[in-house]
Amino acid sequence: ECSDVLETLSYLSAFSASQWVTTLGRHSKPFNPLLGETFEYVRPDLGYYCVTEQVSHHPPVTALHCEAEKWTFWEEYKLDLKFRGQWVRVLPTGLMHFKVKSTQHHYSWNKPHTVIHNLIFGSLWADHEGEVLIRNHQTGHKAVVVFSSYSKVGSKYKHVAGEVFDPTGKAKYHISGTWDEKISRTTVSGESLRTNS
DSSP states (O other), rough: OOOOOOHHHHHHHHOOOOOOOGGGGOOOOOOOOOOOOEEEEETTTTTEEEEEEEETTTTTTTEEEEEESSSSEEEEEEEEEEEEESSSEEEEEEEEEEETTTTEEEEEEOOOOOEESSSSSSEOOOOOOEEEEEEEETOOOOOEEEOOOOHHHHGGEEEEEEEEEEEESSSEEEEEEETOOOOOEEOOOOOOOOOOO
C-alpha cells in the first residue's frame, strides 16, 4: 500500500525495470503456446491469481490478467523483430496496466527494447534500452525510466535512471539503479536531471 501517487509511481518504476532480470542467462526459445491455450497461476496464500492466453498465433499475441483484492494488472504483448546479422532487436508493442482498486487510479507503461547479442558467434546475452513512460491517467502524474544501452555505455548497460513528475511536470524523485540488482529513489532537490518531455 502506497501513501500517495508519487510513491506508487516510484514502485512501478522499479517494477518496470526489475522485471527484466529474468533475461540474464535465459536465451532459449521462448514459450510459444497454441492459439487459445491458457496458463493459470493461482496463489490464494498471497491473495492473487493470473491467467494468460495466446489470443493470436501469427503474429503471436499474448494477453495477461492478474487480480488481487487491492489491485488489477493486465497487459497485451506482441513483439516485432529486427535482425541485424550478429544481433536481433526485439520491439515489444502493447502496454502494461496497473489499477489501484481503492482509488481507481489507472497506470500504464510501455516496455523497453531488448537486444540479443552474439547470434552467430560467442555467448548469447541481452541488454535492454530505451525510455519507459509510466502515466497515471487520472491525475497526470508520470515517471520516465531510461534503460542504458550497451552501445552507448559499455559495461554499465544494466543501469537505469529516471524521474517521477507531478502533474505540472516538476520532478519530485530521482530513480537510479540497475535492472538486475537494485533500484533506489531519492528526493530531487532543485531542477530536474532530465528534460521533462
